[in-house]
Amino acid sequence: MTVDLAARLQAVLAQIRIAEQRFHRPSGAVRLLAVGKTQPAAAIAALAAAGQRDFGENYLQEALDKMSELAALELKWHFIGPVQANKTRGIAEHFAWVHSVDRLKIAERLSAQRPDHLPPLNVCLQVNIDREASKQGLDEAEVIEIAHAVAALPRLRLRGLMAIPAPATQLTDQRRPFARLREISEQLTATGLALDTLSMGMSDDLDAAIAEGATLVRIGTALFGPRF
Ligand SMILES: *Cc1c(COP(=O)(O)O)cnc(C)c1O
Numbered sequence: 001m002t003v004d005l006a007a008r009l010q011a012v013l014a015q016i017r018i019a020e021q022r023f024h025r026p027s028g029a030v031r032l033l034a035v036g037k038t039q040p041a042a043a044i045a046a047l048a049a050a051g052q053r054d055f056g057e058n059y060l061q062e063a064l065d066k067m068s069e070l071a072a073l074e075l076k077w078h079f080i081g082p083v084q085a086n087k088t089r090g091i092a093e094h095f096a097w098v099h100s101v102d103r104l105k106i107a108e109r110l111s112a113q114r115p116d117h118l119p120p121l122n123v124c125l126q127v128n129i130d131r132e133a134s135k136q137g138l139d140e141a142e143v144i145e146i147a148h149a150v151a152a153l154p155r156l157r158l159r160g161l162m163a164i165p166a167p168a169t170q171l172t173d174q175r176r177p178f179a180r181l182r183e184i185s186e187q188l189t190a191t192g193l194a195l196d197t198l199s200m201g202m203s204d205d206l207d208a209a210i211a212e213g214a215t216l217v218r219i220g221t222a223l224f225g226p227r228f
Contacts, residue, residue, distance in 0.1 A: 005043060006050035008223050009034075016217065019210040030210055033078055033199075035220035037062065038227045041069040047223065048073050056080040056099070056218055060087045067094060080162075080218060082136060089113045092155075097122040099162040099199045099218070102137050107150045114155035122159045124199050125150065127184060129163040129177040137163065140184060147188050160197030160215070161185050167204065174208030182213040 016030050035056040036044045044055055044066060053074070057063035058081030067077060078097040083106050091098060092113035101107050101123045114121045125147055128137030138146060143161075151158040161184060165177035178200050189195055201209025201217035209217055220227065 005046040005223070008225075009047055009050045009052055012219055012222050015206065015222075016210065019207045022207075023211040025210060025213075030214055031216045033080075033216055033218045034223050035080065035202075035218050036066070036224065037081075037220065039220075039224045041066045043224055044075075045070060045073065048075060054078060054216075056220075058082075060090045064090065064094060083110075085109060092121060093118075095121065097124075097159075099124045100126045100136070101150065102126045102128075104146050104149050107146075107153055107156060111153035111155040120155050120157040122197075123150065123156050124160050124162040124197055125158070126162045126164075127181060129181055130166050140180075143184055144188060144191060147193060148191070151193055158193065158195065160195040160199065161188075162199035164202070165200075165205070171208050171211075174205040175212050178205075178209050178212035178214065185213075 013032060016032060020027055020029055031054065033054045033056045034047055034052050037058040054076045056078040063077065077095045078099060079091050079095045080099045083091065083100055088106060088109040092110045093115055098110065098121060110121055125143060126137040127143055128139060147158060150156060161181055163177065163181045168174045181200055182198060185195055185198055197216060198214050199216045199218065201214045203219050203222035206217045
């Protein structure tokens, strides 16, 4: 199993490097986030042994269990699931990043609850980029105002935007919503925010996301195999 996961990691990293070249992105511009939801701690440990450092989790309790099992490893944990108000304290205390902030109230709680001995919590705002697909995420119309409010919170560091577009099979169809997210990010930059992260692309659409400027792809299935 360890050998298998190490080989899959190398295959995904190779796919990322090839896409960077194909779409004229600088080499190393795209970071891999390994999404371990429903996967056992042993699988994460195997990827960590193969060199992977950034791991994404969707459910707080599942993540906390894995963190305590893997405490000896120096891993960077990213929360990528829906953030409920009653989960913000655990997230603020245990994660380095949150990709799925979609309400100002959630951001305010995360900032208030971020412990002083930790660096500011890195956050992305999740944007509902094609509204039919999901109810999660900010509407495009509210992103600029909320981004400035979040950027002003003392214990958060606004890093960029995240989206989960509706599934599509053709590269051109996959690219459209990612292009839109990049445009929104460029608008934010033009209003004075210093952003460096576009969290977009999953196992089935990472090439399209890299083509449109992803700086971080969130990959589960291509690394760990199908979830059951
Ligand atoms: C599960 C999940 C992923 C990974 O999806 P795969 O298709 O398995 O690569 C990425 N982002 C989020 C927010 C997820 O919930």
